[in-house]
Amino acid sequence: MHAKTRTTATVPARDQLFRDRYSVSATSGSSGRKSIIVNNAHEWTTIIASYGRANEWSGIRTGRAHRVTMAVVSSTAAWHQSSRVAATVRSPFVVSERLDASSPLPDIVARLNDIQPDVLVAYASMIRVLAGEQLAGRLRIAPRGVNSSSEVLTAEARSDATRAWRVSPFNVYAATETGGIAAECDQHQGMHLFEDLVIPEVVDDDYQPVPPGASGDRLLVTVLFGRTLPLIRYEMTDRVRLTTRACPCGRPFRLLEAVEGRTDDVLELPGRGGGTVTVHPVVFHKVFDLLDAAGWQVRQEEGRLEIRVAGAGPGFDDAGTERAVYAALAAANVAPPPLRVSVVDTIPAGAAGKRPRIVAQRRSDRQSTPSTD
Ligand SMILES: [Zn+2]
DSSP: OOOOOOSSOOOOOTTOOBTTTBEEEEOOOTTSSOOEEEEOHHHHHHHHHHHHHHHHHTTOOOBTTBOEEEEEEEOOOTTSHHHHHHHHHOBTTEEEEEEETTSOHHHHHHHHHHHOOSEEEEEHHHHHHHHHHHHTTSOOOOOSEEEEESSOOOHHHHHHHHHHHSSOOEEEEEETTTEEEEEEOTTOSSEEEOTTTEEEEEEOTTSOBOOTTSBOSEEEEEETTOOSSOOSSEEEOEEEEEOSSOOTTOOSSOEEEEEEEEGGGOEEEEBTTSSEEEEOHHHHHHHHTTSSSSEEEEEEETTEEEEEEESOOTTOOHHHHHHHHHHHHHHTTBOOOOEEEEEESSOOOOTTSOOOSEEOOOGGGTTSOOOOO
């Protein structure tokens, strides 16, 4: 069911329903547990509408008077929710070209140059890589809109995209289990939670509520429209933070200030005073987002950290990077483990085409290779 589709963008026909009634999407199992989600027609329509709302807020209108070509650099696996959504919304007015995020970068760049999309949709890590390609002159597209999803959109990725295409990207927070959960409005102050569709609860490790302004350890979501597979206080391993401010746009939905990464991306490293220290992805984002490089990945392997840097530019300095990582870890009270910085052509993508920034060794499979999709 989840064979990789690398070269062709297969989109299942819109009438492919399970038992003639249910749309089926599956996650890539990046958290170690694969979910298969079934939705009836009403639920599926609501999920489509949640993505439609995110598009609408980002100024993308579609319809008879607004024909739009979208390029979606994502997973092209047929079971992936974005493929299912594309199959449903396909119409003469929305041309959705799907590109496999795990294919080689030059292929993606060539195909985008060919498509000349009005709207570019990609994982946040890919947005930054593509912005780098545009600034280097290899990618030559002029999208009216740039939307990012599924990953942390860092300030640097945002500013690279803005420099590359002169549009500020719109971030969308979504999950296969829920559809859209939150999206940015044109004020770019954070993402408004879709509180008419889900009840989000930001909690700590003990499932106690975390106030706005503080980061939670988990997010619980209750999907208000789900009846086929009811999800009540369903646990997402995302670290998020609500803002204490109201958005000037006046929308009633609360603002999510940041998605700081997944709890799975948290590394547990030996502490300077003994014991273990929990290191959040933001520690690495702060170091690596200033690098002259297109991408990076930190992998925790037996007792050491492997750091891969892709598309290093002339300003890249591996010894300096190593020192910066040591300093950041020391500041986080970690007794830094041995680490190695290596320059690679591209960061390998997992099965769903995502290139995770942090690959933690899971407690449960310390013996085997960590999954990366
Ligand atoms: Zn707003």
